[in-house]
Amino acid sequence: MSALRPDDRLRPRADAGADSGAGAGAGAGRLARLRPRSRRAAATALLALVAVIVAVVALGLGDYPLSPPEVLRALLGGDGFASTIVLQWRLPRVLAALLFGAALGASGAVFQSLTRNPLGSPDVIGFSTGAYTGAILVIVSGAASTIGTAAGALAGGLVTALVVYLLAWRRGVHGLRLIIVGIGVTALLHSVNSWLLLRAQAEVALSASFWGAGSLALVGWSELAPAAVLIAVLAVLVTGLARPLRQLELGDDAARAHGLRAEGSRLALVVVGVALTAVVTASTGPIVFVALAAPQLARRVVRSAGVPLVAAALVGGLLLLVADVVAQHVATSPVPVGLVTLVIGGLYLVSLLVAESRRTR
Amino acid sequence: MATTTPTGAAALPGPVRPSPRAARTRTRVVGLVAAVVLLAVALLLSLAVGARPVASADVVRVLVGLLPGGTAPAGVAPADVAAVVDLRLPRTVAAVVAGAGLGVAGAVVQAVTRNPLADPGILGVTAGSAFAVAIAVGFAGVTAASGWVWFSFAGAAVAAVAVSLIGGAGRSGGSPARLTLSGIALGAVLSGVTSSIVLADPRRFDAVRAWEVGSLADRGWGPVATVAPFVVAGIVVALLVSRPLDAVSLGDDHASSVGVSVPLVRVAALVVVTLLAGGATAVVGPVAFLGLMVAHAARGVVGASQPWTIGLSALLGPVLLLLADVLGRVVAPPGELAAGLVTAFIGAPVLVLVARRRTGGAR
Numbered sequence: 001m002s003a004l005r006p007d008d009r010l011r012p013r014a015d016a017g018a019d020s021g022a023g024a025g026a027g028a029g030r031l032a033r034l035r036p037r038s039r040r041a042a043a044t045a046l047l048a049l050v051a052v053i054v055a056v057v058a059l060g061l062g063d064y065p066l067s068p069p070e071v072l073r074a075l076l077g078g079d080g081f082a083s084t085i086v087l088q089w090r091l092p093r094v095l096a097a098l099l100f101g102a103a104l105g106a107s108g109a110v111f112q113s114l115t116r117n118p119l120g121s122p123d124v125i126g127f128s129t130g131a132y133t134g135a136i137l138v139i140v141s142g143a144a145s146t147i148g149t150a151a152g153a154l155a156g157g158l159v160t161a162l163v164v165y166l167l168a169w170r171r172g173v174h175g176l177r178l179i180i181v182g183i184g185v186t187a188l189l190h191s192v193n194s195w196l197l198l199r200a201q202a203e204v205a206l207s208a209s210f211w212g213a214g215s216l217a218l219v220g221w222s223e224l225a226p227a228a229v230l231i232a233v234l235a236v237l238v239t240g241l242a243r244p245l246r247q248l249e250l251g252d253d254a255a256r257a258h259g260l261r262a263e264g265s266r267l268a269l270v271v272v273g274v275a276l277t278a279v280v281t282a283s284t285g286p287i288v289f290v291a292l293a294a295p296q297l298a299r300r301v302v303r304s305a306g307v308p309l310v311a312a313a314l315v316g317g318l319l320l321l322v323a324d325v326v327a328q329h330v331a332t333s334p335v336p337v338g339l340v341t342l343v344i345g346g347l348y349l350v351s352l353l354v355a356e357s358r359r360t361r
Numbered sequence: 362m363a364t365t366t367p368t369g370a371a372a373l374p375g376p377v378r379p380s381p382r383a384a385r386t387r388t389r390v391v392g393l394v395a396a397v398v399l400l401a402v403a404l405l406l407s408l409a410v411g412a413r414p415v416a417s418a419d420v421v422r423v424l425v426g427l428l429p430g431g432t433a434p435a436g437v438a439p440a441d442v443a444a445v446v447d448l449r450l451p452r453t454v455a456a457v458v459a460g461a462g463l464g465v466a467g468a469v470v471q472a473v474t475r476n477p478l479a480d481p482g483i484l485g486v487t488a489g490s491a492f493a494v495a496i497a498v499g500f501a502g503v504t505a506a507s508g509w510v511w512f513s514f515a516g517a518a519v520a521a522v523a524v525s526l527i528g529g530a531g532r533s534g535g536s537p538a539r540l541t542l543s544g545i546a547l548g549a550v551l552s553g554v555t556s557s558i559v560l561a562d563p564r565r566f567d568a569v570r571a572w573e574v575g576s577l578a579d580r581g582w583g584p585v586a587t588v589a590p591f592v593v594a595g596i597v598v599a600l601l602v603s604r605p606l607d608a609v610s611l612g613d614d615h616a617s618s619v620g621v622s623v624p625l626v627r628v629a630a631l632v633v634v635t636l637l638a639g640g641a642t643a644v645v646g647p648v649a650f651l652g653l654m655v656a657h658a659a660r661g662v663v664g665a666s667q668p669w670t671i672g673l674s675a676l677l678g679p680v681l682l683l684l685a686d687v688l689g690r691v692v693a694p695p696g697e698l699a700a701g702l703v704t705a706f707i708g709a710p711v712l713v714l715v716a717r718r719r720t721g722g723a724r
Contacts, residue, residue: 188705190702333560333562335556354527
């Protein structure tokens with residue numbers, strides 16, 4: 001039986017895509033070769049600009065529609081009613097989408113770099129579901145505070161990460177095995193979560209099961225603020241770890257040659273990566289596939305060989321914001337954003353597999 | 362794959378010891394008998410256990426009373442009789458039909474894809490059924506189970522074809538893990554859309570919501586009665602093609618060389634999986650991991666023989682689904698955990714184990 005190694009398969013393709021892209025148009029190609037850094041910066045800035053524009057549009061959507069200029073005026077504290085709507089009702093949700101999406105995107109980037117596998121993101125390998133289990137345990141035990149729930153989610157995510165890696169370990173972590181093991185653990189934890197919710201008192205279960213599919217509907221300023229502080233701290237940590245991450249991407253030996261303590265750096269990255277997912281999950285419930293798709297899309301946008309952290313965060317924020325707009329306004333009645341990302345991400349995964357099988361034929 | 366020699370070759374060495382073939386046949390028969398006993402126990406438990414426990418002696422008396430010419434048993438509380446006959450009998454029969462369907466579908470799909478990680482749930486086939494049923498209820502205005510069964514079949518067939526195209530498009534038929542991943546991706550898309558449709562109009566979907574998570578509660582006789590003939594037909598076809606399936610499971614070239622038409626067997630397998638998985642889903646909802654577990658357990662007992670594996674799967678599938686359902690009734694009183702969630706809890710570790718064993722080391 002031939003065991004495929006997607007980590008070897010999918011990776012050269014992405015790099016090859018970048019190469020062929022660079023070689024396609026002579027002018028653009030030369031530009032890309034000459035000044036990759038400034039090109040990447042330009043692409044990243046463009047992403048940020050798009051995110052701002054989409055956010056302004058999203059702030060205007062709803063039962064009380066506002067045009068972008070009206071939104072801007074309301075943001076600056078213009079007329080009373082529109083300001084209330086935008087600042088009190090819509091802004092926390094839009095900011096939450098951007099911020100949480102960015103955290104998920106960065107988390108996905110960290111894990112995809114560490115596992116050197118486009119599918120090695122926390123939602124596919126079960127950390128999100130494990131974080132949710134931890135959060136439910138805290139909520140059900142009655143000690144629910146934002147920090148407590150986040151801590152529970154972090155613990156759940158870390159334990160799940162450990163278990164998945166141990167189970168997938170057999171003379172190294174083989175990419176597809178890691179994913180299948182993660183999927184199994186996800187399914188198992190999903191039943192556990194349902195069981196916990198079923199046993200809990202009705203009203204507790206209601207609030208917990210509301211974010212069973214991951215929803216931003218309950219996020220207001222008071223929920224957003226502590227999560228934002230945590231994410232900011234984690235963002236600083238990730239930035240500090242960006243260089244070791246890049247070196248680990250080249251392999252442990254290369255990293256050690258640069259004087260890096262490979263195991264220590266990897267452990268720190270795993271903890272920060274799980275923490276990013278856990279904070280989001282504690283506030284919204286498991287939102288899947290943003291962490292999977294954002295780094296890969298970002299990589300295509302900025303044509304980088306590795307997984308670009310900042311761009312991945314920006315794409316993640318953008319993805320979740322768009323998904324939330326779809327969740328709120330496209331269906332006949334609002335659905336949890338987690339379902340929208342599930343569908344988008346599933347389609348993305350299917351297209352990934354189709355593209356791969358076409359190439360290998 | 363399996364390293365077992367074909368049964369014919371196993372008989373070749375001289376008759377010094379009792380032939381391995383006879384020993385194997387004995388193991389198989391013992392396994393089959395044990396499965397029948399297990400099934401009887403599971404049936405009794407399913408009828409006796411619940412929010413209103415009924416003594417097993419009373420259950421038997423109630424059942425005897427139901428036989429032609431039987432009379433209502435004296436000395437059994439009418440509420441007990443009602444619990445057993447009106448509530449638990451339909452869901453027990455539903456579990457038997459759906460469990461047999463999913464178990465045999467798992468065995469067939471594993472054989473034809475030569476994929477030890479295959480299962481109608483994991484490959485997204487049951488998600489396809491559920492999606493089609495949601496469409497039927499939500500947009501085609503179908504409310505009776507007898508109507509949505511057809512959608513369930515169609516959804517299963519389309520999903521099965523789609524997942525084999527996505528996951529097995531390479532000439533080698535794709536690796537087990539890849540096919541599995543394709544099924545999971547497709548299943549994710551379909552279940553996400555299904556949940557969205559259901560959530561968009563909760564009232565209309567009252568009947569579907571419990572069903573969507575794989576629950577057997579309050580199913581009544583409707584879906585089972587409609588589906589049972591198809592499931593029986595599917596099992597019969599599965600047994601008919603089980604010998605050719607044996608050949609196909611050893612490789613396409615091997616199958617062709619012994620005169621088996623591989624495309625024909627594939628089509629037959631598709632029909633079987635559609636009938637069984639589609640039928641089972643129409644009854645119990647999208648249940649994953651059951652076929653995976655059952656097929657592995659059955660093969661572990663009887664060895665590499667499709668006729669025996671399929672036969673034993675048809676018995677073990679109901680056993681597992683019945684026990685999962687019974688367990689779901691008692692773990693979270695007063696609520697019930699859907700049988701589909703219990704099978705996921707038991708079956709997911711099996712997936713992990715098989716993945717560890719079958720997807721090779723880190724070469």
